[in-house]
Amino acid sequence: MAHFSHSAVVAHPLAEVFSWHQRPGALTRLSPEWAQEVVAEAHPPLAPGARAHLRTSLPGSHGVLRVPFVSEHAAGPSEHSFVDRMVRGPLRSWEHTHTFAAAGPDAGAAGQGSGESDSGNACLITDDIDYRLLPAAASGLLGIERALMEPTLQATFLARNDRLAADLDYQQHLREVGGPESLSILIAGASGTIGRQVAALLSTAGHEVRRLVRRRARRTDEVSWDPGRGYLRPDEVAWADVVIHLGGVPIATRFTPAAKDRILSSRVDSTRLLVLAMAELPPQDRPRAFICASGINAYGSSRGDETLTEQAESGDGFLAEVCARWESEASRAADLGVRWVSVRTGVVLTSLSGFLRLQLPLYLAGLGGPLGSGRQWLSWISLDDIARIYARVAVDAELTGPVNAVAPGPVRQREFAAVLGRLAHRPAALSVPDIGPAVLLGKQAAEELAQADLRVAPARLQAAGYRFRYADLPQALAATAGFSTTGIVPE
Incomplete structure (x- = not known):
């Protein structure tokens, strides 16, 4: 049996850190994008016998190759501990004991933290893992098992504790912005990335x-609705202080008439239904805020070197029309006295889905390169930052109207290709001619998606003092794909 142990100090009290781990979403937030994808968390969290379903990445695959992994919670050996045991997965066995303790004055040397630690104001987290890759009979191969697993485990737990410390710090910041009150938040599209x-x-x-689901609700944190039939009980909306709408069918498809209708109706009809439910409520029962997704496609598909803030004029094209009608429906909430925000999201860089998920295998194979001429602007955002932006908008009463959710450093396609190639230690000189995306997506979709040229600036977020966790492209790509940035210097 091989053993791995990792310790780290987080500059937050034991009670706060342990409570954080007991809440829904802890496993999702702790999972590095390149290491594992959470399909379904255990419910209730940490309950003995409850199971979590994941897709874990094979070592060295940077999230490209993932296999199912099911773990079951068990009580730990002490009050502030718990255990996860693999019940199905790629290993022979896996038992992970999580232990939390108040950090003493010398605990800072045990691991990484988010700042100076004082006794009682910091928490020592220890992760002990006993695992086997190979049958027990192959006991003489433990060294090989460790050589295969320990670099990945070390990187995983460094990333986990870095995310934990960053989240605890950011959540404290959110309380400073929005106050200490716990809000009731209803989310549509909560099953997406x-x-x-x-x-x-x-x-x-x-x-x-609570999550809006398009089926019968099975848990107390689920609410049924059916935008296609116009079904949503207004009293379920009255429960919420904030409604967040992230719904809509994927846009990465050929823009056939039927596909266009699905893309538009899935956004406009569902948004209209939410606002109509608010309108049926007495003013005092309406949510305080309605946060609705949108996209930087609102500015069109090709604006060249023009810097596009929220004050820029709308653009042309199908997706610009979708965004305009989507935002128009969402803005009707403001007429009801509900604070409205439309989050115009850029290209989300994550190894879990979307643009980067498709590109990463090519780059790892040495077949990556810029799209088209490489001169097009790519306005990107990390998955961590888009989540933080929605959380900030949910609690910040000063943010209203359209908000550009992009990193402050847009890059051209050729720069993106060069950075990703250097991180992957692969050549990135094979440019993809315009005909490639056109064959896959059709001419219009290729022009508005793969060949989009938009230089967008997050003016309102910067004016509000939002601090990006990943404002630097190499750091953002490294965080989502598990690359090392050692020796990587942007061109």
Whole structure:
């Protein structure tokens, strides 16, 4: 049996850190994007016998190769501890004991933390893992098992504790911005890549989150609705202080008439239903805020070197029309006295889905390169930052109207390719001609998606003092794909 142990100090009290781990969303927030994807958390969290379903990445695959992994919770050996045991997965066995203790005055040397630690104001987290890759008969191969697993385990737990410290610090900042009150937050689209992170960040911060689901509700934190039939009970909306809408079918498809209708109706009809439910309520029962997704496609598909703030004029094209109608429906909430925000999201860089998920295998194979001429602007945002932005907008009463959710450093396609190639230690010179995306997506979708040229600035977020966790492209790519940035210097 191989053994791995990792310790770290987080500059927050034991009670706060342990309570954070007991809330829904903790596993989702703790999981590095490149290391594992949470399919379903255990419910209730940490309950003995409850199971979590994940897709864990094979070592060295940077999240490209993932396999199912199911773990079961058990009580730990002490008051502030718990155990996870693998019941199905790629290993012979896996038992992970999480232990939490108040950090003493000398505990800072045990691991990484988010600042100076004083006794009683910091928490020592110890992770002990006993595992086997190979059958017990192959006991002489423990050294090989450790050589295969320990670099990945070390990187995983460094990333986990870095995320934990950053989340605890950021959630304290949110309380400073919005006050200490715990909010009731209703989320549509909580099963998507962004929605899972938004829900997890808010629930681990102590807010009560319910999810709108298009089926019969099975749990107390679920609410049934059916936008296609116009079904949503207004009293379910009355429960919420904040409603967040992240719904809509994927746009990465050929823009056939039927696809266009689905893309538009899935956004406009569902948004209209939420606002109509608010309108049926007495003013005093309406939510305080309605936060609705949108996209930087609102500015069109090709604006060249023009810097696009929220004050820029709308653009042309199908997706610009979708965003305009989507935001128009969402803005009707403001007529009801409900604070309205439309979050115009850029290209979300995550190894879990979307643009980077498709590109990463090519780069790892040495077949990556810029799209088209490489001169097009790419306005990007990390998955961690888009979740933080939604959380900030949910609690900050000063933010209203359209808000650009992009990192402050847009790059051209050729720069993106060069950075990702250097991180992957692969060449990145094979440019993809325009005909490639056109064959896959059709001419219009290729022009508005793969060949988009938008230089967008997060003016309102910066004016509000929002601090990006990943404002630097190499750091953002490294965090989501598990690359090392040692020796990487942007061109």
